Amino acid sequence: MKTYPKQKHFTSMYLLLCLLLLPLFTFAQTTKPKVFVMEVKAEIDPRTNRYTEVAFNEATEAGADHVLLVLDTFGGALQDADEIRERILHYPKPVYVFIDNNAASAGALISIACDSIYMSPGSSIGAATVVGADGEAAPGKYQSYMRSIMRATADANGRNPRLAEAMVDASVDSTLSAGQVLTLSTTEAVKFGFCDGVANDVEGVLALLNLQDAEVTYYEPGTADAIISFFLNPFVSGILLLVIVGGLYFELQTPGIGFPLIAAIIAGTFYLVPYYLTGLAENWEILLFVVGLILIMLEVFVIPGFGVAGISGILLTVSSLVLMMLNNYNFDFTFVPSEDLMKSLISVVLGMIGAGVLIALSWNRLVSSTAMDRVVLKNSFHSNEGYRSSNSAVHLVGKTGFAHTHMTPTGRVMIDDTLYDAQARDGFIEKGEAVQVIDHSTFSLRVKKVS
Incomplete structure (x- = not known):
């Protein structure tokens, strides 16, 4: 067969191009998709909200192609759930949820915001009626808002908005819940399009997504988050309160020493910053705390006797410390459980009682110290x-x-x-x-x- 020079030239160019592109094809075949897995197995509150925010940021930095949320919750704060929902809806990569037992209330809202829902056998999703601290249904305006965002979220992901509404309001006509708020089992969720598959674990979900060979990264909170969680412990908060109150008292009794004041400032920082970062401490609550301290100092150093300023300062300081521990919004305690209020109040009171005991036990030693010689x-x-x-x-x-x-x-x-x-x-x-x-x-x- 006769070969023309031009044909030989094109054949050579084709072979050369194949050789140049071969590494790219090889690279494409060996690159595995990246899956980022985070777990939410707690109440939905500002801490959970911050956890998901940090986790999604880390998933972006890691270049994850898919995000899988492992969820097991009975619900929580509506505002935090709504912020998590928005975060999921606007995330540029696919987000899946694996419901491992429960996705109730706020958990249902978060689940239907995901691109795909997977459930373990025996799990449930629904019961999204907004309830107050006493467990009773919240006023109608809250139910109306919850119905709206449940409907809009379901519609955005191609799910039945009517069934999503029925998870909030028993009066919404549903073929499954006659006069009751809708809760779907795993089987029912599959039947009505609220579950895309059933799996026993994360590996099973990845297999359903054809991602069994993917590179999987499990999110672990960093050292900073672990430290924040440590200082949010009520017992630790009580100890910090003891140091704050005791430090301020000793500094006021022995001005110029410096150490008690430094200890109080450090303890105050460790107390305030974790609550602020997790969204529990609002700006106005911190301002309340500062105003309380200013009034106390004015009473001690400027105003003769002990009266309105001192009492007001103590009340403001104690109130702000209690409020920082509570997940309230603009002084609205509708969704704050009474046990949380009592827990916060007890932590503050015990901290102050502890400070009083410490002051009483240390008084004789303080009076006889060389530092007191400068002022007594x-x-x-x-x-x-x-x-x-x-x-x-x-x-x-x-x-x-x-x-x-x-x-x-x-x-x-x-x-x-x-x-x-x-x-x-x-x-x-x-x-x-x-x-x-x-x-x-x-x-x-x-x-x-x-x-």
Whole structure:
């Protein structure tokens, strides 16, 4: 057979092109799809919300082609479930859910947001009526909103929106639930298009998806998340409260030492930051805490006596610490279980009682410490040395003199060439500043700074 030069040229070019593309074909055949698996087996709350947010971000960074959510929950907070739903609906890669026993209430909403639903034998999905803290159905506005998002979510993924609504409201006509909120078993969910397959475990789900040979990564919370979870423990929160209250008290009793204040600040940081990161502590709750501390400090250093500011500061501080532990939205406690409220209140009260016990046990040692020598008068003073007791100083009220020592707020003042123990009304007075006597007690004078 005769071969033309042009034909030989094209044959050579074709062979060369095949050789160049061969590595690409080989690479395509050896590259495995990546599956990212996360587990949610807890109540749906701000912590779960943050967990899924971090997990989806990590799945994106890992270049996952598919995400599988292993779910077993009886529900939880509607707002957090809605945010998770939005996250799933807008995720650029396919998201599947494997219901391992339960997907009730908020769990049902999250499940129908996924591209495909797989269930283990004996599992169930539904019962999505919004309930309050007492377990009773929430007001109609909440049910209406839940029906709306259940219907829209089911419709977005090609599922029967009518059945999704029936999971919320018993009055919605359903062929399965005569006057009852709809809950589907695994078999029923398969029949009515709310389950795409039945599997016993994650490996079974991957086989149904033809991903049995995929590269699988299981999400594990990082060190930071483990630390946050540790500090969210009610017992640990109580210890931190003890350090906060005790540290502030000791610092107020011995100004200038610094260590108690530093300990209180560190404990406050460890207390506030985990609650803030998980969404439990809102900005207004933290502001409430700060305002409470400011009022307490004003009462101690500026305002004479103990009155409205001090009591208000204590109430605001305690209230903010309790509120930070509760999953409330804008002071709405409709969905906060009473046991959670009691648990938070007990943690705060026990923390403060513990701080009180610590203060009582440490008081004698504190008073006798060298640090207290700077602010507490322990020396004995005699009249022949020019000192006078304040109980013989009624006539000094209204007289002026100067601070013989730094007053923080206690110290010594010189009046008519005589030294007296005194307490500053306005907190701190520098040594040498002019003062005026405004009152007296058995043990000291009460003075104010003269401008």
